[in-house]
Amino acid sequence: xxxxxKDKRIQKNSQLSSFGLAFFGIISAVKKExxxxxxxxxxxxxxxxxxIFNISVQDWMFISFAVGLVICxxxxxxxxxxxxxxxxxxxxxxxxxxKDIAAxxxxxxxxxxxxxxxxxxxxxxx
Numbered sequence: 839x840x841x842x843x844k845d846k847r848i849q850k851n852s853q854l855s856s857f858g859l860a861f862f863g864i865i866s867a868v869k870k871e872x873x874x875x876x877x878x879x880x881x882x883x884x885x886x887x888x889x890i891f892n893i894s895v896q897d898w899m900f901i902s903f904a905v906g907l908v909i910c911x912x913x914x915x916x917x918x919x920x921x922x923x924x925x926x927x928x929x930x931x932x933x934x935x936x937k938d939i940a941a942x943x944x945x946x947x948x949x950x951x952x953x954x955x956x957x958x959x960x961x962x963x964x
Contacts, residue, residue, distance in 0.1 A: 891962040904951035911947040915940040
C-alpha cells in the first residue's frame with residue numbers, strides 16, 4: 839500500500855471521527871442544557887406553524903437561518919461556559935463577563951429570530 843493512499847485513508851477516518859465527535863457534542867448539549875431544549879421546543883413549534891400556514895420557500899429559508907443561528911449561539915455559549923468553568927472554579931469578574939457576553943449573544947440571536955417570526959407568522963395569525 840502506498841503512503842499516499844494510507845494518508846488519504848487516515849485523513850478520511852479522521853474527518854469521519856470529527857463528524858462523530860461533533861454529533862456527540864450536540865447530543866451531549868441537548869441532554870444537559872435546559873435552554874437548548876427550550877430552543878428546540880420553540881423550533882418544533884415554528885416548524886409546525888410553518889406547515890400549518892404553508893409558508894413560502896423564502897420564509898422557510900429565513901426561519902432556517904434564524905433557528906440555526908440561535909442553536910449555534912446556544913451551543914457556543916455552552917462550550918464557552920464549560921471552558922470558563924474548567925479554567926476557574928472561583929468567582930472572577932472576567933469569567934462572569936465572558937459568560938454574560940456569550941449569553942447575550944444567544945439572547946440577541948433569539949430576539950432576531952422572534953422579530954423574524956413576527957414578520958412571517960404575524961399576518962397569518964391575525
